[in-house]
Amino acid sequence: MSIQKKPVIDLGCCIECGVCIDLAPHAFEIKDAGYVDVRPLDRYEDDDDILEAVKNCPRNCISWE
Structure with missing residues (x-):
């Protein structure tokens, strides 16, 4: 069974640009x-x-976990 990656948002740098x-x-x-x-x-x-x-993402706030 492989482990699934999930996107994670760094709310500290997110500017809610959409x-x-x-x-x-x-x-x-x-x-x-x-x-x-x-x-x-x-x-x-x-x-x-x-x-x-x-x-x-303009601020690179989304990474993979």
Whole structure:
């Protein structure tokens, strides 16, 4: 069984620009409290939209855990 990687958002550097939500709305969301969060999914690393969101984050706040 392989260990699944998951995107993690560094909320300390996130400016809530919405790029990740625009590129992968099925994986990222803005919570009512105003911060970006990762939606629960079965798999993340094989999803091209999520990979694009990680790559295009202007502050490089999204990493893999």
